[in-house]
Amino acid sequence: MTERETWASRVGFVLAAVGSAVGLGNIWQFPFKTGQFGGASFLVVYLAAAVGIGLPAILAEFVVGRRAKRNTIDAFGALGGRRWKVVGALGLGIGFWILSYYSVVGGWVIRYLLASPTGTYFGDAAGFFSTVSAGPDALVAHAVFMLLVVGVVAFGVENGIERATKVMVPSVLLILAGLAVFAFTLDGASAGYAYFLSPDLTALRSNFGDIVPFAVGQAFFSLSLGMGAMVTYASYVDGEDSLVADAGSIVVLNTLVGVLAGLAVFPLLFAQGIDPNTSGPGAVFVSTAGAFSALPAGRILGTLFFAVVLIAALSSAISLLEVVVSYVVDNTGIGRFPAAGAIGGALFLLGVPSALSTAWLGWFDTLAYKLLLPLSVLAILLFVGWVLGREALSEVVRGSDLGSGFGAVWLWTVRVVVFAAVLGTLVLGLRTLFLGGAIVPPV
Template sequence: MPKQPRTLESKDQFSSSGFILAAIGSAVGLGNMWKFPYITGMYGGAAFFLLFIVCLVAIGLPVLLAELTIGRGGRGSAASSFVKVGGNRAWGGMGMLSVIGAFMIMSFYAIIAGWTLYYAVRAFSGKLFTNPDYTGQFASFTSGYSPILWQVVVLALTAWIVARGVSGGIEKFNKVLIPGLLLLLVILMIRALTLPGAMDGVSFFLKPDFSKLTAESALVALGHAFFSLSLGMGAMLTYGSYVQKEQSLGSATLAIGGGDLLYALIAGLIIFPTTFSFGIDNAQGPGLVFMALPAAFSAMPFGSLFGGLFFILLAIAALTSTVSLLEVPVAYAMERLQWGRTRSVLLITAGCFLLGIPSALSFGAAPGLNFGGKAFFDWMDFLASNVLLPLGGLIVTLFAGYFWKSVGDEAGLSARWFRLWLFMLRYVAPVLVLFVFLHSAGIIKF
């Protein structure tokens, strides 16, 4: 007889506070500290930030609640939960997009996380600041073989946490590191706000100039609101399967969204005062963190300390996300293949490592891996982030909005809030997610 999927109903579960901290940890990854500042700088500062908040409410929170509701209703992996609540096996194939997407993202996300650990060690030791050519330093590091070593460190730490289980590993890890993350954020924010000229950066970030908004910036804000909450990759859906029935999903959704927004706000109050104080172009793109900010840290008192704390902050944010990413395929393997947690973690981590090697080497060590004008890393990022995740989010909205008839019973909302949520899922979120997909895929351009 074929193996039957294993239910997660009687399995390890989060406590109420543990779930919210773990979900916030999944949401507040590198995107908010690495990507959010430079896209905010590129698309209008405070005006873009306000637009991001609107998009977070309009698209992020409704889809987040839908993912959590499907997860808790199905009590299964990101693939099987759709089948269990929808009653049609075809939905399992749709859910597999999230499992595949999480696996792919984990393979290259661990590489960037490794960069942050490497930079933290270099900053604390002072070696990062001995050579003022930070662009050259970054290029030399990423074009060699060292990133593979740091990728292994990240994967090993992530695997160790996930192998310890939901309450004994993921929850305990987030209960320690999320408060630690907040402490580091506050310390670095205070340091940034006391720099000479810092208030110019604060003004850029918090005083909107709506003339700078364009259709392009609106789509970028939509996309970041979607991705900053870890939507479409099965992480929130999988975490939802471990949530107790007594937990209010509506309140949890607001808490997670609020945590994500607070993190983005403090990140902006670190980055922009620092860039304005030292005359750094805050719109220069992904290199802002690894090539521009080290110059600022080198020029400030106790720069090694604050630079090290900054990159440790990035590393912690990355690890809280890698843990949630790895749990998605691990939960699927445990349920569908009937593997134990340790075996699932080891084999899937090994797979992520092998798939990640071409990405790690595509920055220069193995240029033959690049094709079609893109590095292998960029192709993986494009396929996962611009194709699989928006499609996964679109499936969630359509499933919860149209196909799951008893979705309201599981969501536990009042009649008024349920009607509003259902309206957003049916008529607003799918359209916005579709626009995000078309823009991310390069089909819509301005």
């Protein structure tokens, strides 16, 4: 088996994991899901899910990865026996599924970034999105985005992923913060803040069953949980670093980026009188493009915004491709370059339906949120809580000043509280999938 790489530094690991978490889930998905599900009402459930479910769950994935020091499939096999490899295979498959359509959206970002300096989409924001979101143009952009991701992963952990994310993550935070500050100066921005930050508890209670599956799914998606990414990244950790501190840093930074995206996007929309309560994956693209066209220095702002989105999209896509490449490199004699190229080609082919039709992309995305991610996280919690048990307890506190008391609380939280919450989310998601007929692919 090929000698396993490690991160060059602890900061490199944290930034790479944050880069995996900080992606289109925060900047593309988060604003449009928030708009779909009532603004601040969605935000409240999402924040509770990110901290109450996401933090214990990301620790569970870190424990598996660092304990086994193997790719996501072999890690579960080494710690629990061959039959538990199915848990790792499920995560790998889900990451593959998500990256196939994620790359299509990444292609949209490339088109918007290229069009921003000239203001190509200023005249007809909706028409421009229709042109770039489906068809031959979307297929070509999908291929370009996938080539960029393959190129980074092919160079390995330290020389490729770690170097790239050390630039990407600070850039995302700085540019988003700048856009949020600018949005604060706009007339009408206060309505955007009220929509985003003032929850309507009556609406939350009446729509709780609809909001919860997407809010919890958003927490999983934005933290890269259930996809094998965090298991894989933790497997490259060398030393006695505190997993608890690292997990906390990742959750905080990831949530900060999501909130910053909301603080930038919603004031922009309300300043232009645009209703954020629009459905569909193109809502943020159409809305922000329309806003930039009417704002001073709109071309510059548009270029900065879509540069941020592209950087974030690449950082997450890199982690998902690495999950599959890691497994192939660990178990075959194939090197990184050919492995990354071949897997990238397969992902491109799976993404073809999503590139040709936004209805297909929406179907892939809905299944990921409501079924696949909760199912995968549930299986990981079951494994860590009841199969690893006390072995997981000792691993989670290794390298920290926390004692076995903290480990015991975390373990029982994983076993009972978080498991029950994810199970409930899965049941609600399945209910809406089947009642709404969304389980059936588009024709």
